Amino acid sequence: MAAKPGTLRRKAASSLKMRRAVQLLFYKRHWEPGVKGWELRRRIGSDYPRVLDLLNDYLDRLGLTVKTVFEEEATPPTNPTLDQLDKAKFYVALKETQTAGEQKLVGWRIDDLAGLAVSLGYIMSQGGKASRKDVEDLLKEKLPGWRVDLNLNRYLRTGYITEDENGMFFLGWRSRAEVDQRKFVDLLLESSGDKKLTNTEDSEASP
DSSP states (O other): OOOHHHHHHHHHHHHHHHHHHHHHHHHHHHOOOOOEEHHHHHHHHTTHHHHHHHHHHHHHHHTTTEEOHHHHHHSOOOOHHHHHHHHEEEEEEEEEOHHHHHHHHHOOOOHHHHHHHHHHHHHHHOOOEEEEEHHHHHHHSSSSSSHHHHHHHHHHHHHHHOOOOTTHHHHHHHHHOOOOOOHHHHHHHHHHHHHEEEEEHHHHHHH
């Protein structure tokens, strides 16, 4: 049975809107990927949340997902309004967490990741903010001095860390979107506990 003309028109319109959404989501502005909700509404229409849901179903088969970051909300709303969505940022990310090897393949060195983990962990431990100098001093204990500024600037450009006019670092929008903070802290504590245990065993084994 042939589809009704109205149904075909709706499908064609949805397909066109999905293509526009893909173009906006995958277009990289400087170092930051993603697009604001108000931009999607302007280019696609007020039904852009429905279009993103349709796109998400397709991306799911590719191992991708559309992430939503509410930059102006302390806690992500459970049922966001259209106004809140307009102010949010949307971008495409991998559904599964990348391994260190996979990250390296897309341009992240192992020491880049280690530096990022140390920086985020320290900022979280200080209640969500820390001075740039303190983070720099901490990284200099872990990385060659010449890489510290290079890495910090990269974390800032890519949205993992933000800096205010007073030189204070905060968690960036990508950290809030991509990092499960509770799990991240648990992993840091577990790693620290394993290290202490290893040091204790080594000390006891020494004559």
